Amino acid sequence: MIKLRKETLAGKKGRSELSSQTKPIMEKELTSLQELLMKDKSDITSSLKNLDEGNLIFPRVELIPFLRSVDNEVREFATDSNLRKYPSKFLTMCQNTVLNNENLELDFRLLVASLVTFKSDSDLEIVDGLFQALVSKLANTRINEFMNARIERELKDQGKVVDADEMLRPRLKAYALATKRK
16 A cells, blocks of 8 residues: 555556645555554564564554454455355455444544544545555455465365375375376
C-alpha cells in the first residue's frame, strides 16, 4: 500500500496520472499510513531482527488486535462450504462480508484517531479509504492462503504431494524398485 502510493505520487512509469483532487488525498493517505508503522524496531524479537535486513515494515503494536480480528473474520468466511455456495463470487463476497462489518470499521476509526492527528473532518474520507484498502489486501492474502492450502490438500489426497516429514529419495527409490519388479 505504501509502495504503490509512493510510486504513484512520484509519477513512476506505469502508474496512472493523478488529478489535482486525488493527489492531496493520496498524500494524506501516505502520511497516515506512515504514522501507523512502527518507528523503533528495538522491541521486536531477535528472529524478526534477523529477517529485518531487507527493511521489513512492521505495524504499530496497537494495530495488531485489529489485524487479528480482520484475519479471523476472513477465516470464518473462507471455508469449503462457502466456496461451494459462491464459486464465482467467493472473493468479492468475502471482502464485502469483512468490509460491511461495522464493529471492525468502528474499531479502525477509533484506532486511527488515537494514533494519527487529523486537521479536518474531511480526513474521515481518508480513514475510510485506508480501511477499505487494508481490509481488501488482508482478505486477498488470507483467501490466497486458503486456496493454496485447498489445492495442496487435494494434491495430497490424489497422492501427488509428499508430506514434509517423508523423505523424497527413499520414496522415489522404492517406487523405482517396485516398477522394475513388475
